Amino acid sequence: MTGFPINENTKLIVQGITGHQGQFHTKQMLAFGTKVVGGVTPGKAGEKVEGVPVFNSCFDAVRETGANASVIYVPAKFTKDAVLEAVDAGIKDIVIITEHVPFHDAMDFVWYARMKGARVLGPNCPGMCNPITKTKIGILPNKIFSPGNVGIASRSGTLTYEIVNALTERGVGQSGVLGLGGDPVNGTNFIDALKIFNADPKTEAIILVGEIGGSAEEEAAAYVKAHVKKPVFAYIAGRAAPEGKRMGHAGAIVSRGMGTAASKMAAFKDAGAEVANFPTDIADAVVKRLRK
């Protein structure tokens, strides 16, 4: 498959649709253009949210609507159950917005989904967006996107919005935006994202927004060096973060000298990527390169 994971053929169900977040974002996603075909809240079958039918289970929702994607807004304690149910119901793209999911739960459902051929994005992520087909899953703000040729993958929500907004303001659109999430165990990482954008003919430049903690950026840099011909731009947050402090995201921690911003920036520079000092500088760099 080449191309961004979601498009005009995406039929979405919302798990936890009757909650405050579920309701609000169902409305936002519909307004953006996403085909939201159903919602799931156990015990609330027959209700409607924003005109969307609610079902008791993912199985019912998939059978009645033919859904192929799901977004999860249920509390952290119940997230593992919700993901496993979605996988077993045959959903192929699962986006988890919920924060504070125990990482052992994430390890279980990410592997279970992989073995059953489903993709997980998150947990603790803002979702993803295909501005070309007007398809958005998650909590990303509607107003910032414009269709174009830049692919973005990021571990941080607001930083993604900043950069997407800066691109749009400068007249540069996006071919796809992936919010990977800030947790130590995530379903889709930078390498997965690079594979998507590298194979997507609509993507001409790739932006990666990383942060301290782990070694996903270093591994991505090695992948860029070996496989990616498209121009890559990187920004890393957390240069000022001291060792041993968890900087807001569960995965953003420098421990035993590992996972520093300096190491990640050096790895990207070594891979030939352009590394920016400030988030919005990245937009300027992309504009400069694409207008050459």
Add this chain to the structure above:
Amino acid sequence: MKLYEYQGREVFEKIGVPSPKGVVVSSLEELEKVKDKLSYPLVIKAQVLVGGRGKAGGIQFADNWEEAKAKTKQVLGMNIKGLTVEKVFLVEKLDFAKEYYCSVLLDRSTRTPLILFSTEGGVEIEAVPDEHIRRVHVHPFTGFQPYHSRALFGGLNLPKEIQSQVESIIAKLVDGFHKMDAELLEINPMAVTPQGKVLAADAKVILDEDAAFRHPEFEEPKEEKTPLEQEANEKGIAFIQLEGDIGIIANGAGLTMATLDAIKFYGGEPGIFLDLGGTDNPEKVRECVLLMKKANPKVMMLNLFGGITKSDTVAKGLKMVLDSEKIDFPIVTRIKGVNEEEARAILKEAGLYTSNTLQEAAELTVKVRNAVADKKPLPKVGGA
């Protein structure tokens, strides 16, 4: 959630990892009560979460009751790197014939647990050469299997009866890693006694804070967070105290980190990391600013990207706090995104500095901070 050693021992007991017998006391009266449970010689260990407690005198030895009492008295209340020792752990002193290293932790890149084992224990694992550390991944769906064991011990020529004990401990660590929602289970040193028994001579345990609801029996050590960090934590606000004197509020962990980086870039020292999160609820904005006030920064910078969070609502919330509370530090703001013009107008009217870009705002914040520190006149409010 990093546990004290004595709590780590409780975890080990739960999952069946053999450890020497010990007791924890927080006063001499408590020590009297467990007098009959002590066996000599023993080690008296200060319960603090910093390295280097041995060098600081936080580890003592006793051969009899009189010594145990005197040295417990000496260690209790001792100050180690700014931390007061409130509890000591008294544990049977082991003789070591050999010291091994063993741990189970999360490998983020493979998304699986990873076992580390080395026959060079008793020193920091970072000091052990890579080729002397065995590394084996164990998939969460398989658990520890005999082939993992062959990969760990192949060619090491450990005596058979020792290897089988180590194997059994590692199998329990791997199992316990899942059961206890652990981030790290580390035994260093893993002691081999002259009698050929293998025991955990230390217990370093970190549990996943997000899974604390499954393990209510383990209370978080209070020195993990400052009192203000604890207060913020209870309110569900991501708040971190750092060395400097510039307070930073932004929305989203990544943007807050990027703001800290920008402050540092212009020569400032961040003092507070406060992530407002995805909210424009004026009550939450108020709580955040009040927390900031308690931290007493020289200047505060607000960096906001409005998406779902409406910038003007946050600005109104901020103005309300300024009107009702006495906030005596200057505030620099940078607002971008949904309703940014409205927000900027509100903040300008409230007499705050307003900037258009992160760079401009960070540079101005550092200038204001320096003026406050040098008791010089502040830059004029007006902004771009």
